[in-house]
Amino acid sequence: MNNIKACIFDLDGVIVDTAVYHYKAWKRLANELGFDFTEHDNEKLKGVSRMASLDLILQWGGLTKTDAEKQELADKKNAWYVDMINHMTPAEILPGAKEFVEACKSAGIKTALGSASKNAGTILEKVGIDHLFDVVIDGNQVSKPKPDPEVFLKGAEELNIPPANCVVFEDAIAGVEAAIAGGMKAIGIGSPDVLGEANLVVKGLNEMTIEKLKKI
Ligand code: B16
Ligand code: MG
Numbered sequence: 001m002n003n004i005k006a007c008i009f010d011l012d013g014v015i016v017d018t019a020v021y022h023y024k025a026w027k028r029l030a031n032e033l034g035f036d037f038t039e040h041d042n043e044k045l046k047g048v049s050r051m052a053s054l055d056l057i058l059q060w061g062g063l064t065k066t067d068a069e070k071q072e073l074a075d076k077k078n079a080w081y082v083d084m085i086n087h088m089t090p091a092e093i094l095p096g097a098k099e100f101v102e103a104c105k106s107a108g109i110k111t112a113l114g115s116a117s118k119n120a121g122t123i124l125e126k127v128g129i130d131h132l133f134d135v136v137i138d139g140n141q142v143s144k145p146k147p148d149p150e151v152f153l154k155g156a157e158e159l160n161i162p163p164a165n166c167v168v169f170e171d172a173i174a175g176v177e178a179a180i181a182g183g184m185k186a187i188g189i190g191s192p193d194v195l196g197e198a199n200l201v202v203k204g205l206n207e208m209t210i211e212k213l214k215k216i
Helices: 019-032 039-043 050-061 067-085 097-106 120-126 150-159 173-181 210-215
Strands: 006-009 110-114 135-137 166-170 185-189 200-202
Touching: 006 097, 006 150, 019 039, 019 050, 019 067, 050 067, 067 120, 097 110, 097 210, 110 150, 120 135, 135 150, 150 166, 150 173, 166 173, 173 185
Parallel strands: 006 110, 006 166, 110 135, 166 185, 185 200
Antiparallel strands: none
16 A cells, blocks of 8 residues: 555546647648658657647758747647647546546545646646646646656645655656656556556556555
8 A cells, every 4th residue: 555645647648638639730730831740750749848849840841940930830830729629528538537537536635737738728628627636737837848857746746745645647658757757656548568667557547446546
């Protein structure tokens, strides 16, 4: 039996799957710039911040842009992305996610969101679960991207729970590394082949129970 007092959840890939919307918006931008962008490329952008994603895409297209041009391109992509997430509904919550966050709250375990996305607040509101998190830390409050532990450490601090008593749920390798670097436990959402560093790997939050959480 461990002493877990808080669960910190990544958003994209753990609570909802917005990768398809990021993909459509980045693809539209790449096509406008004269090159293509595949779903395979999109995999490499999961958990990566907006600007770092743009840098990678420009690199794949063999293009160099000034900082001002990059800002304009990132804003354009984000406007298309926001148009899509504004239509999200509660049906897009990943299986078991809402139920597990609710189970944590019922068990007296604090809950936080720790996401790289600057749109996390909008997404939570659209899918109707913003009230389930005691604290929300998103891309607007952090300066160092995962695998730096900043986003999760801020979450723990605002919850007033020591990192050693926190568990992070993450679908990206960089996120699992960030949790470990912050002195927290990590539960990977996805495949053990990819997220092997985590204390436990499950396919989705529908496989999680409070009992399993207490045993990691
Ligand atoms: P935005 P997470 C990440 O969210 C996404 O996985 C990643 O694909 C995206 O580029 C990043 O947020 C920034 O998103 O453009 O909305 O600020 O997995 O950390 O919840
Ligand atoms: Mg993620």
